Amino acid sequence: MGLRSKTLELRKRMREAASGGGKKAIEKQKAGGKHTARERILSLLDKNSFQEYDLFVKHAGRDFNMDKKYLPGDGVITGTGTILGHPVAIYAQDFTVAGGSLGWAHAKKITKIMDHAIKMKIPLIGINDSGGARIQEGVNALAGYGEIFYRNTLASGIIPQISVILGPCAGGAVYSPALTDFVFVVDKVSKMFITGPEVIKTVLGEEISMEDLGGAKVHAETTGNAHFYAESEEACFEQIKQLVTYIPWNNEKKASPYPAKLPNTRKYKIEKILPANEKLPYDVRDIIKGIFDASEFFEVMELFAPNIVIGFARLSGKTIGIVANQPAVLAGVLDVDSSDKAARFIRYCDAFNIPLVTFVDLPGYLPGIDQEHAGVIRHGAKILYAYSEATVPKLTVILRKAYGGGYIAMSSIHLRADFVFAWPTAEIAVMGAEGAANIIFRKEIKEAEDQEAMRQAKIKEYKDNFANPYVAAAYGHVDAVIEPKDTRKVLIHSLGISDNKEVDIPKRKHGVPPF
Numbered sequence: 001m002g003l004r005s006k007t008l009e010l011r012k013r014m015r016e017a018a019s020g021g022g023k024k025a026i027e028k029q030k031a032g033g034k035h036t037a038r039e040r041i042l043s044l045l046d047k048n049s050f051q052e053y054d055l056f057v058k059h060a061g062r063d064f065n066m067d068k069k070y071l072p073g074d075g076v077i078t079g080t081g082t083i084l085g086h087p088v089a090i091y092a093q094d095f096t097v098a099g100g101s102l103g104w105a106h107a108k109k110i111t112k113i114m115d116h117a118i119k120m121k122i123p124l125i126g127i128n129d130s131g132g133a134r135i136q137e138g139v140n141a142l143a144g145y146g147e148i149f150y151r152n153t154l155a156s157g158i159i160p161q162i163s164v165i166l167g168p169c170a171g172g173a174v175y176s177p178a179l180t181d182f183v184f185v186v187d188k189v190s191k192m193f194i195t196g197p198e199v200i201k202t203v204l205g206e207e208i209s210m211e212d213l214g215g216a217k218v219h220a221e222t223t224g225n226a227h228f229y230a231e232s233e234e235a236c237f238e239q240i241k242q243l244v245t246y247i248p249w250n251n252e253k254k255a256s257p258y259p260a261k262l263p264n265t266r267k268y269k270i271e272k273i274l275p276a277n278e279k280l281p282y283d284v285r286d287i288i289k290g291i292f293d294a295s296e297f298f299e300v301m302e303l304f305a306p307n308i309v310i311g312f313a314r315l316s317g318k319t320i321g322i323v324a325n326q327p328a329v330l331a332g333v334l335d336v337d338s339s340d341k342a343a344r345f346i347r348y349c350d351a352f353n354i355p356l357v358t359f360v361d362l363p364g365y366l367p368g369i370d371q372e373h374a375g376v377i378r379h380g381a382k383i384l385y386a387y388s389e390a391t392v393p394k395l396t397v398i399l400r401k402a403y404g405g406g407y408i409a410m411s412s413i414h415l416r417a418d419f420v421f422a423w424p425t426a427e428i429a430v431m432g433a434e435g436a437a438n439i440i441f442r443k444e445i446k447e448a449e450d451q452e453a454m455r456q457a458k459i460k461e462y463k464d465n466f467a468n469p470y471v472a473a474a475y476g477h478v479d480a481v482i483e484p485k486d487t488r489k490v491l492i493h494s495l496g497i498s499d500n501k502e503v504d505i506p507k508r509k510h511g512v513p514p515f
């Protein structure tokens, strides 16, 4: 056979192997509003950039008549490519082939591409659409998952890991996404749970639909397992592309710089956002948009614990991780979920050389029996740990309230923020003036002829003395009190001089954070 006929044979083999589970299975996949694994990879990656590997790998299972089956690519497509010019390693499980179930060869294909990603130091994207461990392959399927989990952990903090849930992801399989940095879900397509509705019904007698148990909304809003929620696969891919532009390829690089752009200060007038009455809420995202490049803010975990806002933006073209209390929700308090949300994001930014800017306006940690019993001590400690541990440039702007433990936790100078700025509207105190006056002037108020007049006088006295940034500034706990309109300029300056920041930390294997 000459080259031409051998080339034709190769093409025929490739066509066969790339055809997935056949027409009927593909039709079923499409009827569910889902794309095929190959279509997903091709629409996510830059045109003509995908290089596939291990297309001809054969499945390993021989029992239960598996030796007589043909499973193209063993139900997973692996390769490398680029997204907007950024290199990535990628795998996509193919539900049309044995339900995308994970056997030994399927797992080996995934771990091989993971090893490449770790070695080449490029981001890894995993598209999950699978019935889980291939039942016919028994322990070898479990072994495959174990090998993936180990590599997820090994890669953590070295390369960005992105999981996209585009179908079922059940049983132990959910733990690979859970170990990665960002999880994307799509409405009505994504399903994640440890035990499905059938098992729950049998064991506990509880009835619930798959969607209500582990659908996209549930994970984006309630469990906090998902970081990005989209209405369609196309919208999800656009989110992934955007994320890739904000993050560096690995922990030794910085995120790619972009041309600096001014914010739209006509739309987001920074001096006009705080309400005149300090008790009224506002949307802290308007402040972010009034400061950062092009008024763009790429929010992470938008629907979960909305009392804290986290996400990426650019300042003078450089990626910044933003953490901000959200006064519009629960007055921006810290609680179990918002502490978890912020702490993990801070650690991500720190691992990947992304400077942090923190905006502070909160009355403190949320009081209550529910919170205490849900472990607000342990979870709240995570944010203290994450900020203290972070060595990337840390800039803090106190907008309004910075009370009690909240003042310390939100990237205070005591947790080694590099620069803390306060607006003239900042109130830095142990607690609000009403509560403080009621406690420290209890006797005077009780003995006064007009108790209410005395209470108001004492509240005013406390406010005049403490509800401002100048006491903290007098002790150097605040580096500068700045006018709101100067915030962007001051942050750009501080970022510029923090570019070569170095911190000596005592040698240790690793810390023991309050996981």
Ligand code: HXC
Residues within 6 Å of the ligand: 097, 098, 099, 100, 101, 130, 131, 132, 133, 134, 135, 136, 142, 145, 146, 168, 170, 171, 172, 173
């Ligand atoms: C082998 C599987 C499979 C599996 C699906 N298939 N899951 N084959 N092992 N785990 C096959 C089906 O037999 C079928 O093959 C094809 O994939 C499509 O599946 P359907 O059931 O027809 O699809 P659908 O109706 O859409 O239902 C999808 C599903 C269901 C909900 C995911 O297939 C299902 O419940 N599968 C089993 C889920 C499960 O219990 N997995 C094990 C989890 S334990 P044919 O040949 O008929 O087309 C686990 C442990 C991991 O994963 C532990 C790690 C530590």
